[in-house]
Amino acid sequence: MPKERRERSGRVERVQKCQQGIMFEKGKGQHILKNPLIISSIVEKAGLNPSDTVLEVGPGTGNMTVKLLDAAKKVIACEVDTRLVAELQKRVQGTPQASKLQVLVGDVLSRDLPFFSVCVANLPYQISSPFVFKLLLHRPLFRCAVLMFQQEFAQRLVAKPSDKLYCRLSVNVQLLARVTHLMKVGKNNFKPPPQVESSVVRIEPFNPPPPINYQEWDGLIQIAFQRKNRSLSATFKNKKVLELLNKNYHIHASLHSKVVPDDFNIKSHISSILDESGFSSKRPRTMSIDDFLELLELLNRNGCHFCG
Structure with missing residues (x-):
């Protein structure tokens, strides 16, 4: 021009x-x-x-x-x-x-x-x-x-x-x-x-808002949607994800006076949770909010946390 x-x-x-x-x-x-x-x-x-x-x-x-x-x-x-x-x-x-x-x-x-x-x-x-x-x-x-x-x-x-x-x-x-x-x-x-x-x-x-720990929720969602087409099984084998969860597992165990076995392995622990619950093959892009709430409750109940 x-x-x-x-x-x-x-x-x-x-x-x-x-x-x-x-x-x-x-x-x-x-x-x-x-x-x-x-x-x-x-x-x-x-x-x-x-x-x-x-x-x-x-x-x-x-x-x-x-x-x-x-x-x-x-x-x-x-x-x-x-x-x-x-x-x-x-x-x-x-x-x-x-x-x-x-x-x-x-x-x-x-x-x-x-x-x-x-x-x-x-x-x-x-x-x-x-x-x-x-x-x-x-x-x-x-x-x-x-x-x-x-x-x-x-x-x-x-x-x-x-x-x-x-x-x-x-x-x-x-x-x-x-x-x-x-x-x-x-x-x-x-x-x-x-x-x-x-x-x-x-x-x-929503009033009242859902009764959940929002930091825990957002931690899970952030990890899940880094690769929304990847299965949860693959997502939770990521090295950085495992390091975070392992650190938080030990922190929460210490806070609740729970002894962590010497042979504890966070990767095997999470794989077992996902396999037994049927979440292992699920992909975030297809999961509903109820699915994510169920997954978060399941992981938290088994000592897996997304914030220290």
Whole structure:
């Protein structure tokens, strides 16, 4: 492409990025949802009550915020870009909505979350995974979250055993919450358009959460999904996995005053457990959450632990 044409194209793109004098930064994941029908649909699917406090992450210039303010008692908007904060505050200034809006300036991942009953977010896609787990580990539990994600990430969240995209993320999130795919959102519904298609997902945490040691659970799932097509028998013959389990076996035995025989062999011990239970030939990509819960309980009961 000739230099003059490239420069002209760049100028056009910069103009297209601007809304109300603001230039959005794609590198920071700033893609403002502009379609009012989709915005209204997201707010509707959040099922807000007049008494709700809503946490909105990534409010941008406030296209969704004003709709949330109409439906809820309070909106706490978390935004990292001070230019967008100023625009949002200007938008509601002098209106009845102003007293219902609280703005938190900064990175949502680096701060404690306030109390909220519902979360709505069109957040930068690069923080999708850490934000989901920050939400799910937040206490007290919220009622639901309606979140915009990159389409493939959303598909991973809702994937079931044997699906191509079924992975560690799928299992960990579905252990803690009911996840529902709500709608696909095309690129042209944003300004500027992202490079990928998007989807909206609803997450409802289980209340109470499952009564398990989450560190133990995540340790098992992390090991299992390193090679999700490999049999569990093969996975648990990995040298580093055996070293971890052997160390933890001795730690837990010591804590419970249990004598470990001199001829104890962790590899033989685990192989015996897997063979007798029928888990030996199973592959993580086909295993349900109940399968993993049963396997974890079985291993823990036999002295095999994933955290010291």
